[in-house]
Amino acid sequence: MKKYFSLFLILVSFASKGQEIKFDTQKTFQTMHSFGASDCWSMAMVGKYYPEKKKKQIAEWLFSQETDASGTPKGIGLSLWRFNIGAGSSEQANQSKIKSEWRRAESFLTDGKYDWTKQQGQQFFLEAAKKYGVPYTLGFLNSSPVQMTRNGLAIGSGKLGEWNFNKEKIDAWTSFLTEVSTHFKFTYVSPFNEPQWDWGPDKSGEASQEGTPINNSDLAWATRKLAEKFQQSKIETRIIIPEAAQLNYLVDPKSNRPQQDGQIESFFKPESSNYLGNLTSVERVISGHSYFTTSPEDRLLSTRQAVNDKIKENNLAFWQSEYCILGDNAGEIRGNGVDLGMKTALYVAKVIHADLTYAQATSWSWWLAVSANDFKDGLIYTFNGETKGENDANKFNAELYDSKTLWALGNYSRFIRPGMKRIEASINQSDCLISGYTDKKTVVLVIVNAGKAFQLERLTPREIKTYTTSIDQNLAYQLAKNGVINIPEASIITLEFTYDK
Template sequence: MKKYAWIGLILMCLYAQGQQITFDTRKTFQTMHSFGASDCWSMAIIGKNYPESKKKQIAEWLFSLETDASGTPKGIGLSLWRFNIGAGSFEQGQTSKITNEWRRAESFLTGTTYDWEKQKGQQYFLDAAKKNGVPYTLGFLNSSPVQMTQNGLAIGSGKLAEWNFNKDKIDAWTDFIATVSNHFQFTFLSPFNEPQWDWGPGKSGEASQEGTPINNVDLAWATRKLATKFQETHTKTRIVIPEAGQLNYLVDLKSNRPCQDGQIDEFFNVNSPNYLGNEPTVEKVIAGHSYFTTSPTSRRVALRQAVGKKAQEAQINYWQSEFCILGDNAGEIKGNGVDLGMKTALYVAKVIHSDIHDANATSWSWWLAVSANDFKDGLIYTFNGQTKGENDANKLDAELYDSKTLWALGNYARFVRPGMKRIEVSIQQPDCLITGFTDQKSNVFVLVNSGNAFEMNWPSQHEIKTYTTTEHQNLAFQSVRDGKIQVPSASIITLVYSSNKLFN
């Protein structure tokens, strides 16, 4: 193998049992921003009721950048923490028409008075994120405060695109958001969540959580009002929109949500009447959720390529801001039934890869940081024995279970840090995906191998750090100095090395 001098830019081929890996640090794509998760819904319960030792364990798993004595990370080092700003359904109790106590949220606002002792359980983990050095925080609303809605509730009317909001309260709404954003010094604020979904009462007259739809015209109007308030109050928090319920609503112009789709053009095309790209407090970002669009592979890739192309044309970044396993995904994997193992972890890792590689996502976030459900929606789970669910049995205390999905996300989040650039890389190994990143100080490769084990022969005698997640390992650290890297079957492995020590 020819020896290369380090010149800061690399074009290189590696060989792994006859298979070729090619990467080029001269060809870069998006600059990575963050990896995150949200505090819905369980953190309000856990942060308020659970023993300190268990809360600390959860915070360590989610936020820590420390390693144990063997060099293995103690946590996944999230770089973004999402905080649900409640609408006040908790105070309403059963009259909120939200059946599940776990999914009712407190409000900081009572009348015209702010009570910063509210949402203390969630504040515990927000504080923990900051203490652990998480660089970005984002506050998001599922509903406006109940005293500002049309029906006095935190759920929608059930009518397509009908925003549950009293427009006469727009000044109170912008005051509320600015006050909360400044109090917690959120880096970002997302005022709407999944605007395409109705979030209304079902046949029983009850709903499952806070939420409201909103159409593009109203969303643009309210965002302008909020942007003006942020300027007037010198609020440093940046506004992120629109958190589309599915990625197709970002690019489709003829969908089943005709006044809630085409959102990249609607908000970031200068010729659109709903253009928001000139608002100085609106982040040049389009945010959407990867739900229901991840299977089969052909659809996953094609849609993400369309999102990436459209975002590039609009000169904005794309954030995948919420995902877990929902639906049956073309028969590949079902949302029902908790899975702490590698099947779900590998599926999720492929989605992360596709959002980053095919759509050029700069930020990627999971849905529930902690779940009590018998569902594939958590990174960490809390159950009492075999008793699963958001119920009284798990309300005051329960056992904690880390999932392989947690550590799979960590293969990205812990090592692909804010400011790194994605580089061109490919691998000719069946059933193995790869992404590469650099900050000119270190290079990071993440391999998602759902196929057979193989060996890579790396052309350097300097240390390469590997972190491997398998059915029996969680970011397990190994220092490799002979250039021979073992990639297990059904694994996710991250390679890290110093840029200026790549070659002899």
């Protein structure tokens, strides 16, 4: 009897009319690190100008792990907050050649002196994240400070792979990142964002945001210099590379980005001239963005399996460090047009599921925590009525809208905490995805149901907490005691319960 009960603990099923869930807490995969989002671009405006009440509401939605009187979470409990370290295009105003002031960013370094009052709006939410107990913070650069670039701007030349940086300024650059990382006590710093894009001016001579490309050899050279500075300074901040613009650039050595691809082996294979795996300040993590690799489904899965194969070969962890919906995704869903509803939430949940289960990501981050755009790029939106966009109408105050995508991410981020291990889980229901996680005290199962409603009869003696995001629910709490678990149509539901000892 004792042997049978032990087996029952590690392989449990729920079933009703043929639907069945199985999971095995002793078959484990990656150790989870974090779920995050970034403070680009709207936070600079929202954090500086918006009423305190609205800023606090945004912070609660993003960071809180508290529940209301009914047991429903007040927020999605992010465990990583990404802070954009600006290059100084804001101070240049229109001379920055960046079209929108929303896409420019201030710099902490001006005329050789540090001004820690800069980026005030972003600092509000960085401090809020820390107050809510978010365990990890990461500072990332789109461009080096303008006084260190070749062209004196925070945008690239437009030439593929040409790093907009004056190499004679490398000591100033490493000192800058050391000072900023030390001041804000960043857990991590990511010096290069989407190195495969050129970030140059369009036909009008203007660009959309701060940014610069960089090739693998320059990235390795600069990272070695930075790691040396970090080691000399004895700071605890860790370096994360390379924030690849697409996941295929991590694994494919013969893509359309020569000298900027095959990045897993370029940076972490000992035989490579760009090897960085021996640097004590560099985290053994490869990071990349899930853009343009999520549709159709065979590409979604094969790309992520290829990433997983390579990280295993090179003893690495993988972070999916930025995603929102861009492009037309093989006709499945378009990036244009705000959607606060379940269609986008379900698509995003499918991507999260694939990144966690096929690529075995240990960290997963969304792009814009707050957006004013008529685009599927935000978790929270800020509009004045029908007036959408990064404009003066939304700059100083606007209404807040929480999206189903926010709460769908919360089905993962709120319950899958740092240190949990992913476990084997399966469901024999069509149109359903499932993944499982445990910390040896609690089991968390996340079900993504793109199909019709169904029920699971609870066959175990334990109480099960359920949290449902659907067309009319946002992480709504219900305790399944002596009945059934309802899985609504077009929903994401998290099941949480404790081990029996």
